[in-house]
Amino acid sequence: MDVYKLASEIIKNSKNLVAFTGAGISKESGIPTFRGEDGLWSKYDPIILDIDYFKKNPKDSWEAIRDIFYKYMNNVKPNDAHYFLADLEKRGILKGIITQNIDNLHQEAGSKNVIEFHGTTKKVECMGCKRKFPIDIVDFENLPPFCPVCGNVLKPDFVFFKEPIPEEAFKKSIELIENCDTLLIIGTTGEIMPAGQLPYLAKGKIIEINPNKSVYTDKIVDVYIPEKAGIAAKKLKKFVF
Numbered sequence: 554m555d556v557y558k559l560a561s562e563i564i565k566n567s568k569n570l571v572a573f574t575g576a577g578i579s580k581e582s583g584i585p586t587f588r589g590e591d592g593l594w595s596k597y598d599p600i601i602l603d604i605d606y607f608k609k610n611p612k613d614s615w616e617a618i619r620d621i622f623y624k625y626m627n628n629v630k631p632n633d634a635h636y637f638l639a640d641l642e643k644r645g646i647l648k649g650i651i652t653q654n655i656d657n658l659h660q661e662a663g664s665k666n667v668i669e670f671h672g673t674t675k676k677v678e679c680m681g682c683k684r685k686f687p688i689d690i691v692d693f694e695n696l697p698p699f700c701p702v703c704g705n706v707l708k709p710d711f712v713f714f715k716e717p718i719p720e721e722a723f724k725k726s727i728e729l730i731e732n733c734d735t736l737l738i739i740g741t742t743g744e745i746m747p748a749g750q751l752p753y754l755a756k757g758k759i760i761e762i763n764p765n766k767s768v769y770t771d772k773i774v775d776v777y778i779p780e781k782a783g784i785a786a787k788k789l790k791k792f793v794f
C-alpha cells in the first residue's frame with residue numbers, strides 16, 4: 554500500500570498522536586539544519602554553543618549566535634508541515650509536539666501544546682539571577698547583553714552543549730511520548746542525546762517523514778515517508794482531512 558495511505562489511516566485512527574520534530578521540519582521555511590549538506594556545523598564551529606566557551610567568551614559566542622539564529626528569524630514563516638500539525642491538534646487528534654527546534658514556528662502556526670526540549674530563541678536568561686526577559690531586550694549592535702537587574706551576562710534561553718535539559722520539559726516529554734498511540738517523527742537525525750532517546754519510549758505505531766533515513770528508520774519506524782516535510786504534509790492532509 555502507498556505510504557501516504559498507510560500513514561493517514563494510522564493518523565485518522567489515532568486518539569493520542571504526538572509529534573517529535575527536528576531542524577528538518579523548518580528547512581522549507583528557510584532555516585538551515587545543523588548537520589548534513591549545507592548544515593550550520595559545516596560553516597560554524599559548534600564550540601560557540603558550548604556553555605564553558607560561552608562563559609569565557611560571551612561576546613564571541615553572541616556574535617556568531619546573532620548571525621546564525623537571529624539575522625533571518627524575523628523573516629521566516631511556518632510551512633505546510635507546521636500548519637498540518639497545528640490542524641491535527643485543533644481537530645483533537647494530536648495531543649502535543651515535542652520539538653528540538655528553538656525557532657517558535659510551531660507556535661506561530663497555531664500549535665498550543667508545544668514542548669520546547671531545547672528552549673527558545675525568543676527569550677534570554679540571566680547567568681546570575683536566572684531572571685528571564687524577552688529577546689527584544691537585546692541590542693544586537695552591542696553584545697553581549699547584560700541583565701538590567703543584576704548586571705550579569707544574559708544568555709539565549711536555549712540549551713547549549715553540556716547543559717542539562719530543562720527539567721519540566723524533560724518530564725512532560727516522557728509523559729507525552731509514553732502515553733501516545735502514534736508517534737510522528739519529522740526532520741531529525743535522532744543523533745543528539747538525550748532528545749534522541751525519546752522515540753524509543755513510544756509504544757504505538759511510528760511514522761517518520763524525512764528525505765534521508767535517520768537512526769530510527771530501520772529500527773523502530775512502521776511507516777517511512779522519504780520526502781520533505783512540507784511536501785509530505787500537503788499530501789497527507791488530503792488523505793487525513
Ligand code: APR
Binds near residue numbers: 586741762766780783
Ligand atoms: N523535511 C524533513 N526533514 C528534512 C528536510 C526536510 N525538508 N531537510 C532535511 N531534513 C532532515 C535531514 O535528513 C536530517 O535527518 O532533517 C534532519 C536534520 O538533522 P539535524 O541538523 O541533525 O537536526 P536535529 O536532528 O533537529 O538536531 C538535533 O542538534 O545541535 C543540536 O540542539 C540542536 O536541536 C538540535 C539537535
